[in-house]
Amino acid sequence: MSNAPEIRRGHDDPGPDNPGRRRMLMGSAGAMAAVSVLGFIPLARADEPKSLPDYAAWKERSALIVHSTNTMETVRGAIGSGVVTPSDRLFVRNNLPAPSDEVTANADAWEVRIEGVKNPKTLTVGELKQMGVATVASVLQCSGNGRAFFPHGAGGTQWSVGAAGCLLWTGVPLKDVVEALGGPAEGAQYITSTGGEALPDGLEPKTVVVERSVPVKALETALLAWEMNDESLPVTHGGPLRMVVPGYYGVNNVKYVKSIALTETQTDAKIQASGYRIRDVGVKGAPDQPSMWEMNVKSWVTAPLETGRKGRNMIYGVAFGGTVALDKVEVSVDGGRNWKNARFLGPDLGPFAWRPFVLAADLEPGEHRIVSRATDAEGNTQPEQRTDNERGYGHNGWKDHGVTVAVS
Template identity: 70%
Template structure:
């Protein structure tokens, strides 16, 4: 089996260290650890809409994409909002849309009694809270050798979030149920679209199989607080177990449809296709997430003796069965117990393995298995856009023990 070049994550650096560290500091940081600076670009400015976040815990890829540093994830069951990654397809709407949250209006169609409802009205229909992994489809793209286009995410385009909102199934029930023949739940974002472009080429509109409606939420709170504008406030569609692109921000229209949306982001975007091929509607869409895990510490060095090797694992739409850790790149495996509370099938589970390590170099990898017996493969699923990477080998870390 071919071996792939070893990739290391950078040590966690404070923002002050990054700014004053000089050339020596920058040269020591891996491409995956600090992408913009390590590639010789100027330090990217922190956009206003994320200045409330802990920027020392984020890698800024662009003005719309920020990745959580691997070391910042640690052993947390829930990812704090101020270190959660950011991925926006369009410019963030103005703060005015969250000035009166309950006045936000959503149009519903494809139901027996179509109508528009304000968030205030929706809140009277029911409330649920669910913990889910929010993950970008391209999380792990940086490991693909063919140079897939898009943000070069390592592992930090993911987090575990607690959402509170209105159950979508209750909304549809209140509107008389689906129209005959409905097969998809289609959500449209409320961002302002650039002028002079075909609306369908830029609008964020995603369709998912209708059965996802049973778990879907119209979420207005995140981690116990009003949903930030940065992450889709005042209202966001949340599809537990599905990749982030399906969790449409600033949701303005929800339709039950016979066919998938013809918007570019659905018709040809976020499609799994062979390297070199263009996107097309017949290719698999980035819907349900697959089983995945990675180590969050130690990442680079460790002292000889007793060490706790920790990480996170999740099953996508399935609950987890277990996770294993190898210290020799998959030659030998040991079961790693979960730690912390189980927040349900869509959440991630932190794990830890206690190991006595002597001096030397270790290639540490993890491999999760879901309740249906699906385990992470060794290698990545090669595809044009670098989607759905859950191969365990690339996600490992090389740790020097001394």
């Protein structure tokens, strides 16, 4: 059995195919510049409180842990028990500084170039809106969510569980756009998306550009989104146009998308060729290593987090299966010795969405280690332990994600 986190391939969900109507797809400069690319520029000295940067100032400050100008994490207790994550509580992760708000002032004028099709063309968002529209509920999760639990000190933002949220994305199915342009060119194996951020001066573009390739089978579910949670997509999260690949890690959901090409090979941009690759601790990234594409099955508890009371306690959490629907979630209040099935909360918004869950548990005074483990419809269950890897990617081990609650 491989030591790499599971990277599933082949779970397509084509869904309905009419581009003329709205449909709900329920399935579906120098050193400082380089530092900025990685998202580690501090907002303040360690002894000063960190405030929200201007481009994210509209968010709820108390619900976020501000790691840097480019990385903000949702507080575990602020995730709540709803299916859809409020936009003002959603985590932020940018590989490059966000553009100014001017790019969304006339969102319909934003242009994206479509290549690797029989009839390549540059389209505006306004034109895309006439080609089809759909809404999909999908989890957005950073590849490094859970990195803080790795003992070897994996480089990057030390996310706990808050680099994830479940959103409603609205836009045109990429498949509709490709078909309108004559279909894929011969030999297409990947969908390669390029972001529209300004690149830092003094650096080779391919070392910093946000350009990602995913298997062409994602064409069945990918979306060019201009709305998030029924509102215009803000610059903070990739507006005016973002590639959304349901069930895939966030890095593949390219923001400010300016170019999409169906290609025979993966891009040679650093973020793809060596970045976001699963490798052993101490090993450099390389194109032959597993790429952070499809997410694995995962869950964690969101309440209670520190204290509880003797007797009946309601234990809440969230769970998702990546590209596969969930079957069940189990909860243990004794560190994994005994398990009970939890109950799903709220509507099922499809295999790409998360399912909030709850378990009513009678707790005696003392400390209780509360953990959860999810199982998807194909029988894949969260493992107990993490899979150690250099960058701290893909952590879905249930043991690390638990909480210790003191009951009195």
